[in-house]
Amino acid sequence: MNNAEKEAYLREYDILKKKGKPFFPYAVTKDSAMFLIVTLVIVALALILGAEQGPKPDPTTTTYVPRPEWYFFWPFELLRVIKPPELVPIATVGIPTLCMVLLLLLPFYDRNPERRPERRPVATIAGIMTIIAMAFLTFLGATAGSPTQIDLEVAPQFEAGKQVAAQSGCLACHKIGDNGNDGPGPELTHIGARLPAQAIQRTLINPSGIMPPYGDLPPEKFDSLVKFLASLQ
Ligand code: HEC
Known part of the structure; x- marks a missing residue:
């Protein structure tokens, strides 16, 4: 950001600040009211419709096929692809941790003030690639055969x-x-x-x-x- 841009930004910020309302109590009251409404709706739905708990667990079944929830299909698929036991910790702990750390540090290594996606090609492409990769892995995980399947070619x-x-x-x-x-x-x-x-x-x-x-x-x-x-x- 050059100096002229900075000054323009500060001027605009000043005007907006004079026009605006303070966070406390205005925004806090609004958020609290909405929070209360959402909670009441959830409680009411739980009381009226009840919670779906699925069939009772049966300890004697041997045909039960455990599957992750849909939003875990992508790490599930990662685990299916990564077979050697020494690499499994990298898939289960390493990659998610690395992604979290990268996200956490984003404000420190990405100092670009530009907000329009088309002017930030690297960040935009990285974001789109991540979404595509996760969507692809989710699809593969969702359509994967069950763990009680033997992938062998036999006569x-x-x-x-x-x-x-x-x-x-x-x-x-x-x-x-x-x-x-x-x-x-x-x-x-x-x-x-x-x-x-x-x-x-x-x-x-x-x-x-x-x-x-x-x-x-x-x-x-x-x-x-x-x-x-x-x-x-
Ligand atoms: C609870 C674990 C368990 C399950 C389930 C199991 N096995 Fe085994 N199986 C073993 C163990 C442990 C041995 C080795 C026994 C020993 O050496 O005393 C073994 C040995 C064998 C052997 C002999 C292998 C050899 O090299 O001598 C065969 C064949 C075998 N199992 C086939 C099967 C088949 C087929 C199934 C499914 C229908 C099955 N097992 C289910 C644990 C299991």
Whole structure:
């Protein structure tokens, strides 16, 4: 801002200040009144319509698929994309913290007095890119398959078994391809190369350690599950 601009600004500020009303009590009264109205409306809505709480939690369900609220889809998608465990803290803590710090420090590193977007190309483009990136990640997160899904290409005859594995909670303890948790069970990506179908079947019926038995799956599902696992060479 050059001196002439500064003087013009101060003159205008002076005029406006003489015309205006003091913040206290005028603005404070107005804000308080509006705050009270909004609160009363929310209380009234809660009393009349009640709050939607969804179905009761069922601790015995094993098919529940946890999903974040829509406004968390973008970090959810970031986490899906970033697979190596050492990079996860960067995605969950690092990137959001960095963004917060950048926003917090904005008045210090951006001293540009210009307010029109078209005269501030860097800030405008950075803002638009951020919005596009978040919208894109939100879209991907919203349309992503559920975490109980196994992204492996298998021959059509093993698809059914893949579904059974995905929906039986195996991924909670086993890694299959890119999906599932790294433990407590061993990775199953190449289980077929390590164990013959017979041994897999025995493990599923009579597992050792903390693994629950799966012998009471319907026979059809059980067979397709064993076939799928044995095919993982
Ligand atoms: C609660 C965790 C848990 C769940 C759920 C689970 N497993 Fe396991 N699984 C384990 C553990 C732990 C072992 C290792 C047991 C041991 O070595 O004593 C294991 C071992 C195995 C083995 C033998 C692996 C080997 O290399 O010997 C197979 C095969 C297997 N699981 C398949 C499955 C399948 C298929 C499912 C889903 C239908 C499943 N598991 C669900 C924990 C689990």
